Amino acid sequence: MKSECLEIYKKTGTPQDPQKELLRGEQNLIPSYDASCNKFPKSVVTASSLDEIKQEKKLASLWKHEDIPVRRMYLWVLKDEKIFIAHEAIPVDSDRGFICHSNITAGEKAIIGGELWFLKEADGNIKVYINFDSGRYKTVDAVKQYPLVIDLFKCVGYTVDKLV
Amino acid sequence: MKYDVCYTDDLLLPVNPGIQDDTIMIGQDTLEKLLVNQEWNDPAVRRFLSSSFKATKKFENIRYSGYTNPAFLVRDIKSGQYSPKIIQLDWDFGAGGDAENYIDELMEISTAKIFFLSGNDTTQEIIDRIKERKLKKSDRVLGVFQKTHNEIEINGENNLIKEIVAEYTKSTKILMNIYGLEVSFFPSVFLPSPKRFWMLESILGKEHIKNFLQKNAVISENTTEELFEKCENKFYINTKNTRIYSQNGIELHKFYEDKLNDRPISAIYALKNYDLAILETAVEKGTSEILTTDEK
Numbered sequence: 001m002k003s004e005c006l007e008i009y010k011k012t013g014t015p016q017d018p019q020k021e022l023l024r025g026e027q028n029l030i031p032s033y034d035a036s037c038n039k040f041p042k043s044v045v046t047a048s049s050l051d052e053i054k055q056e057k058k059l060a061s062l063w064k065h066e067d068i069p070v071r072r073m074y075l076w077v078l079k080d081e082k083i084f085i086a087h088e089a090i091p092v093d094s095d096r097g098f099i100c101h102s103n104i105t106a107g108e109k110a111i112i113g114g115e116l117w118f119l120k121e122a123d124g125n126i127k128v129y130i131n132f133d134s135g136r137y138k139t140v141d142a143v144k145q146y147p148l149v150i151d152l153f154k155c156v157g158y159t160v161d162k163l164v
Numbered sequence: 165m166k167y168d169v170c171y172t173d174d175l176l177l178p179v180n181p182g183i184q185d186d187t188i189m190i191g192q193d194t195l196e197k198l199l200v201n202q203e204w205n206d207p208a209v210r211r212f213l214s215s216s217f218k219a220t221k222k223f224e225n226i227r228y229s230g231y232t233n234p235a236f237l238v239r240d241i242k243s244g245q246y247s248p249k250i251i252q253l254d255w256d257f258g259a260g261g262d263a264e265n266y267i268d269e270l271m272e273i274s275t276a277k278i279f280f281l282s283g284n285d286t287t288q289e290i291i292d293r294i295k296e297r298k299l300k301k302s303d304r305v306l307g308v309f310q311k312t313h314n315e316i317e318i319n320g321e322n323n324l325i326k327e328i329v330a331e332y333t334k335s336t337k338i339l340m341n342i343y344g345l346e347v348s349f350f351p352s353v354f355l356p357s358p359k360r361f362w363m364l365e366s367i368l369g370k371e372h373i374k375n376f377l378q379k380n381a382v383i384s385e386n387t388t389e390e391l392f393e394k395c396e397n398k399f400y401i402n403t404k405n406t407r408i409y410s411q412n413g414i415e416l417h418k419f420y421e422d423k424l425n426d427r428p429i430s431a432i433y434a435l436k437n438y439d440l441a442i443l444e445t446a447v448e449k450g451t452s453e454i455l456t457t458d459e460k
Contacts, residue, residue: 019412020366020412020447020448021365021366021369021370023362023365023366023370024362057453058453058455060445061441061442061445061452061455062439062441062442062445062455063360063441063444063445095361095362096362100448115449131419132416132419132450133413133416133449133450133451134449134450135410135413135446135447135448135449135450136412136448138412138413138415138450139413139415139416139419139450140415141415142415142416142418142419143418146418146419162419164419164420164421
């Protein structure tokens with residue numbers, strides 16, 4: 001991570017244990033990639049509109065994943081001076097069946113987490129939409145943390161916006 | 165194993181169903197497709213089928229079928245092709261006479277529980293007729309419900325759907341091994357199948373459930389309610405009533421620019437008002453949208 005980004009990272013918060021009990025398979029470590037070095041994974045699943053993202057989010061809230069044609073949601077976590085990102089649909093041997101934030105951290109401490117989508121815009125550029133939806137690596141101080149995390153994503157090279 | 169529910173009504177189909185042979189059993193898939201058609205012989209039947217499918221969708225073992233005449237139903241039961249657990253029988257058959265003519269035979273050849281559907285204002289008349297007949301196996305005739313266009317009608321179709329779900333859950337016991345204990349699982353509106361038992365663990369915590377099951381090794385509608393009643397977790401709803409937050413997600417309301425109601429809601433209140441999947445999302449992600457009935 002570039003030194004100016006690291007400065008931002010250090011202000012984003014203190015590492016915390018997962019704030020929710022780990023169920024079967026929820027700490028099995030899955031491969032994720034470090035977005036602070038590699039902006040995009042080799043093959044990224046992109047959304048084509050905000051509506052598509054919002055529809056996926058709604059169906060996922062109801063656990064109607066079978067009704068989502070292509071799952072595009074990613075999870076992000078700040079840990080060990082890195083931004084880890086992984087596709088939520090990665091299968092895991094757990095009752096949930098796919099990853100949660102603690103699969104990215106192997107159940108270890110992390111600062112904060114959320115969800116993320118890559119939106120391919122009309123000009124071909126990819127914009128990242130994030131939120132802070134994580135009950136495990138929860139927001140401790142929204143007013144302080146949210147602008148810093150967004151600045152951090154910008155610092156490592158993303159065009160980023162909030163998904164509300 | 166499928167739990168077959170049969171609906172027999174001479175006005176079962178739309179005006180132009182496009183079905184070549186209406187003397188055979190009409191499966192749920194076909195009936196669901198026919199619901200797209202707006203013009204039905206009896207709109208109340210269309211609405212009733214639609215409500216039934218919607219209400220029982222989460223119980224993956226409940227499967228509806230339909231007949232346009234009880235004579236066809238009798239034929240299929242006799243031949244061993246069909247063995248419904250529940251029969252919903254329209255009392256008044258326009259051309260074929262009353263369903264009354266078939267009661268004795270259905271009682272004899274099937275072990276199904278029977279509900280009757282009446283037209284407007286004939287419910288009491290049917291109840292009286294059933295009493296008069298002093299059916300030997302009357303414990304299997306479970307009630308008379310009114311076919312109506314009014315959703316809030318007392319003893320109307322919505323109550324019948326509830327009765328059917330209750331019959332299903334009573335009769336379906338699944339043994340599970342949880343934390344080394346043999347637990348009896350009965351499907352409920354909260355947990356229609358054991359596949360989502362883990363959601364209880366996610367929301368309530370394993371220790372809470374384990375302590376409970378050591379005293380009473382049953383997961384049912386009642387015990388699920390009891391588990392939530394004894395749980396101290398709170399949830400928070402925004403003033404727009406569009407989003408629910410768990411305790412770990414409470415700070416997120418600033419991200420979504422929500423104002424929260426002054427008082428949190430208890431876990432049991434949340435269970436009774438929101439789908440278990442939404443509560444799991446709220447705990448796992450910190451928050452979840454609350455969806456309207458139509459969106460569900």
